[in-house]
Amino acid sequence: MQPFQYTRPFGIDQAIQAGALSQTSQQFADARFIAGGTTLVDLMKLDVERPKQLIDINALSLDQIQPAPGGGLVIGALARNSTVAHHPVVQRDYAVLSEALLSGASPQLRNMATTSGNLLQRTRCVYFRDTAHACNKREPGAGCSAIGGHNRMLAILGTSKECIATNPSDQNVALTALEATIQIQGTKGTRSVPINEFYLKPGSTPNRENILEPGDLILSVTLPPPTAGSRSLYLKLRDRAAYEFALVSAAIVIRTNGSRIEYARVALGGVGTVPWRSHEAEHVLQGHPATPAIFRKAAEAALKDAQPASENGFKVELAKRCIVRALTQSTQTA
Numbered sequence: 247m248q249p250f251q252y253t254r255p256f257g258i259d260q261a262i263q264a265g266a267l268s269q270t271s272q273q274f275a276d277a278r279f280i281a282g283g284t285t286l287v288d289l290m291k292l293d294v295e296r297p298k299q300l301i302d303i304n305a306l307s308l309d310q311i312q313p314a315p316g317g318g319l320v321i322g323a324l325a326r327n328s329t330v331a332h333h334p335v336v337q338r339d340y341a342v343l344s345e346a347l348l349s350g351a352s353p354q355l356r357n358m359a360t361t362s363g364n365l366l367q368r369t370r371c372v373y374f375r376d377t378a379h380a381c382n383k384r385e386p387g388a389g390c391s392a393i394g395g396h397n398r399m400l401a402i403l404g405t406s407k408e409c410i411a412t413n414p415s416d417q418n419v420a421l422t423a424l425e426a427t428i429q430i431q432g433t434k435g436t437r438s439v440p441i442n443e444f445y446l447k448p449g450s451t452p453n454r455e456n457i458l459e460p461g462d463l464i465l466s467v468t469l470p471p472p473t474a475g476s477r478s479l480y481l482k483l484r485d486r487a488a489y490e491f492a493l494v495s496a497a498i499v500i501r502t503n504g505s506r507i508e509y510a511r512v513a514l515g516g517v518g519t520v521p522w523r524s525h526e527a528e529h530v531l532q533g534h535p536a537t538p539a540i541f542r543k544a545a546e547a548a549l550k551d552a553q554p555a556s557e558n559g560f561k562v563e564l565a566k567r568c569i570v571r572a573l574t575q576s577t578q579t580a
């Protein structure tokens with residue numbers, strides 16, 4: 247790990263000014279915010295991240311969870327994953343988020359990990375984390391060791407010939423199904439960005455993963471008011487039952503009237519280069535009876551553009567089955 251300067255500002259403006267010192271974007275910037283540290287410190291130890299300045303944002307008052315004006319819930323950037331998962335309003339109105347958070351990492355990690363840190367966690371592609379291998383995300387233009395290498399865990403949707411890395415987060419899949427927005431403050435003021443517009447697919451610049459600019463600080467995540475009468479669910483399929491990233495996951499928010507589907511949101515994890523919203527599956531479900539045949543049709547639609555690599559073709563069928571099972575469970579009468 248290379249030497250770095252450490253600061254712990256007590257004001258948001260002060261933190262943003264310090265963050266804006268870096269000329270590069272958030273990824274690999276010289277000046278980095280640190281929240282729980284469970285992603286960033288790991289990557290610094292591996293020499294993947296080499297910030298010259300660490301700006302500890304834990305003294306900022308950004309950990310509250312409170313009702314949003316007009317309905318919904320505002321989750322502060324520094325609210326810990328365990329606090330959010332066990333919050334009574336989250337458990338009651340946004341079960342998919344609670345379930346997603348509790349399916350991730352371990353209790354110890356969830357006690358440290360924050361909402362904003364989770365939004366910005368990096369891929370678990372083994373080549374990204376090993377500086378001995380070529381990786382376009384780490385070093386633009388270097389090549390991609392995963393294409394033709396070990397890619398069993400990697401993405402089948404939204405990939406490019408430059409990068410097939412998966413966004414590994416569970417939280418972000420749930421937030422996508424819930425249509426959350428992200429509040430950001432930067433040197434030019436504050437803005438609110440729908441999660442669907444926050445992440446960037448790799449294209450020819452896999453080093454740039456989101457729309458953040460130098461100095462941009464995530465302040466909070468807002469969940470819209472819950473859809474009346476809806477149920478939500480997170481289903482995660484993985485190699486072992488705990489302490490493991492998703493091979494495939496599905497986040498569902500759904501409302502039925504009788505057997506007819508009136509409202510459906512479908513997001514997938516473990517398969518996309520970004521948390522994957524499937525408008526195609528939602529379109530198939532909307533207005534139709536909640537039957538196994540329509541669930542399978544929705545799953546086929548969600549995966550129709552899948553482009554597996556050499557080792558992860560199994561994810562196509564696994565993802566379809568995950569969607570069908572999640573839809574079945576979320577529409578079963580209690």
Ligand SMILES: Cc1cc2nc3c(=O)[nH]c(=O)nc-3n(C[C@H](O)[C@H](O)[C@H](O)COP(=O)(O)OP(=O)(O)OC[C@H]3O[C@@H](n4cnc5c(N)ncnc54)[C@H](O)[C@@H]3O)c2cc1C
Nearest residue numbers: 281282283284285286350351359360363364366415416464
């Ligand atoms: C062993 C292990 C297993 C795991 N398993 C899972 C799993 O199964 N599922 C899962 O989803 N995750 C898993 N994780 C990842 C974990 O969820 C993340 O490490 C964690 O959420 C990151 O949060 P943090 O607060 O520690 O982030 P940090 O490491 O502090 O920061 C991460 C990034 O976010 C930036 N950042 C943080 N806050 C802000 C802000 N407010 N504004 C702008 N930038 C900010 C930092 O600069 C940094 O780049 C695992 C991690 C480990 C180590």
Ligand code: SF4
Nearest residue numbers: 371381382390409410
């Ligand atoms: S898939 Fe992406 S992160 Fe993995 S080696 Fe290729 S460029 Fe790097």
